[in-house]
Amino acid sequence: MLQLDTLHKRLTPAHIGLSTWLPNQNYTTTCQVTVKDSSTEGKYQVANKLFRQGDIVLKEEPFIRQLNKNHCKDHCYFCFRSLATKSLAKCRVKTCQWEVIYCDRTCERKGWLAGHAWLCRFPELDVSDMQEVLFGFKGFVTSRCRGQNTLPGLVSNLESNNVIRDMKTMEKINKLASLFYLSEHAIKSLICILSQIRCNSFAIKQAASVAVDSSYVVSRESIHLGQAVYLTAARFNHDCDPIALVIFGSDGNPCQLQVQVTKGSIAKGQNVTISYGPLVTKHTKEERKKKLKEDYFFDCQCNSCLGNSEDSPDSIYKCQICKAGRLYRQQDKCRNCDQKPYWAYFLKTEAKIEMYKQQQDYLKVLQLQENIYHDNVLNIGETCDKLAQTYCVSGQMRLAAKYSKRSLEVTKAIYGKISIESAEEMMKLSTLLFNSMQKAEAIKQINETMITYRLLGLNKSSPEDIEELEDMKNHLIYIVR
Ligand SMILES: C[S@@+](CC[C@H](N)C(=O)[O-])C[C@H]1O[C@@H](n2cnc3c(N)ncnc32)[C@H](O)[C@@H]1O
Incomplete structure (x- = not known):
């Protein structure tokens, strides 16, 4: 029987449209959600059963994937694992000029079938500005291999999406179409796939430690x-x-996507929602609406956007009369005491804050921010983080820990206790408490950090952090008196 790999060698690019060989593959290992339909928000996922905070509702492998060009030299082109410590495999075609390397032959074979077989002969396409179109092309090949013309069942928002109006993208599509002799019909499919990618793709991110200021501040x-x-x-x-x-990278697999419940509990049949980026705790309603319209081409219908913005991050200012009311910028009246805020004072204070930021006098910045903002707003968290970093660089670990603790409180209030952002702040605080030799508090914080890492699967994607936490804990228990 003819093997798929050898068949590819005999085919010309024009045969892509005919290829429907790959068997349907199951991409999910855990799937506890079901698709439902609504007239305003299209399809959505509901819970199959009751879920509690920390439960995993989905684990899934990509249908299509694309490694960023700037990571091609040190990451596997197929599975995205770092290649620093692994033996490598190159493309099966000895003369291949593409900048691609793989962990092993299995990844090479998967990468070959996922599109490299078609691209290998055209090294002139291996340039940064072709990334988006090449990703679309992989989507086209993969969809055709399953007998589909576009990414199966995904929205494209074609009417509001801007692929066709984007001349530069259309030029690249035409370049690809002429190399692969794509028909008009195939070009239409490619345009639709690029629109689908713009509305549906996920950025795969990985946490990394980066040195700042001095070798020991990370x-x-x-x-x-x-x-x-x-x-x-x-x-x-x-x-x-x-x-x-x-979350990405659980089970040591950078491309594995995991969806985890972070709030209370979800009842069976309840809509399971994620954020595409904008968050009520971090962005104003205007910012969220703009971003979702520009990047995903829709008007958000979520409760926070449809409802009253009283609790949104717009309302960070503290009413100077009752000290309790929350105000958004230029709000005419405080809803708590009914008094008119004196906005000139807030604006003048914000100008002073900017001046002290320029001078890197973060203690003054914090003092002024505490006058005009409520606790637990992002601006205050950022200043505390800066102060922690400044004290750490100058070796004042207790003070660094004090401000890092405050920054963690803000992060927990904004992003939730079980969040990547809080886990990162917890890691920082653990290190600072350890370095300032506050034994009991350090052990308590290290334990909390390890639990959060495990709940988020970060123990698998960043095992070096868990090792560091365990080392610190052992040192405190067995060595420090
Ligand atoms: C990644 S898809 C989600 C699934 C999609 N609802 C479907 O029918 O396949 C993103 C698209 O879903 C719709 N959508 C998602 N969240 C929404 C929201 N909060 N309000 C309105 N539309 C939303 C928009 O059309 C958006 O472009």
Whole structure:
């Protein structure tokens, strides 16, 4: 029987439209959600049973994926794992000039079938500005292999999406179409797939430690490894105040997507929502609406956007008369005491805050912010984080820990206790408490950090952090008196 790999060698690019060989694959390992339909928000996912905080409702592998060009030299082109310590495999075609490497032959074979077989002969396409169109092309090949013309069942919002009006993208599509002799029909499919990708793809990110200021102060940053489309996860609708969180890299697999419940409990049949980026705790209603319209082409219908904005992050100002009322910028009256706020004072104070920020006098910045803002707002959290970093660099670990603790409180209030952001702040605080030798408090914080890491699956994606936490804990228990 002819093997698929050898068949590819005999085919010309024009045969893509005919290829329907790959068997239907199951991409999910855990799937506890069911698709439902609504007239305003299209399809959405509901819970199959009762879920509690920390439960996993979905684990899924990508339908299509694309490693960012700037990571091609040090990450597997198929599975995105870092190649620093692994033996490598190259493309089966000895003369292949694409900048692609793999962990092993299995990943090479999967990468070959996922589109490299077609692209291998055209090294001129391996350039940064073709990334989006090449990703669409992989979507086209993968969909055709399953007898579909576009990514199966995903929305494209074609009317409001801007692929056709985007001349630069159309030029690249035409370049690809001429190399692969794509028919008019195939070009239409490709345009639709690019629109689907814009509405449905996830950015695959990985946390990484980056040195700042001095060799022992480390900041946590997230690296954007690439992009992927997941057929089941693409059906989760957005909510600016979501009940679940998307995590990558659990089980040591950077492309594995996991959806985890982060709030209270979800009843059977309840809509499971995630955030596409904008959050009620972090962005104003205007900012959220703008971002969702520009990036995902829809007007958000979530409760936070439809309802009253009293509790939104717009309302960060503290009424100077009753000290309890929450005000959004230029609000005419405080709803708590009915008095008219004196906005000139707030604006003058904000100008002073900017001046002290320029001078890097963060203690003054914090003092002024505490005058005009309520506790637990993002601005205050950021200043406390800066102060923690400044004291840490100058070796004043107790003070650094004090401000890091405050920054963690804000992060928990904004992003939730079980969130990547809180886990990162907890890691920082654990290290600072350890370095300032506050034994009991450090052990307590280390334990809390380890639990949060496990709940979020970060123990698998960042095992080095867990190792560091365990080392610190052992040191405190067995060595420090
Ligand atoms: C990733 S898809 C989610 C699944 C989609 N509802 C479907 O029918 O396949 C994103 C699209 O769903 C719709 N959508 C998601 N969240 C929404 C929300 N909060 N309000 C209105 N539409 C929403 C928008 O059309 C958006 O472009």
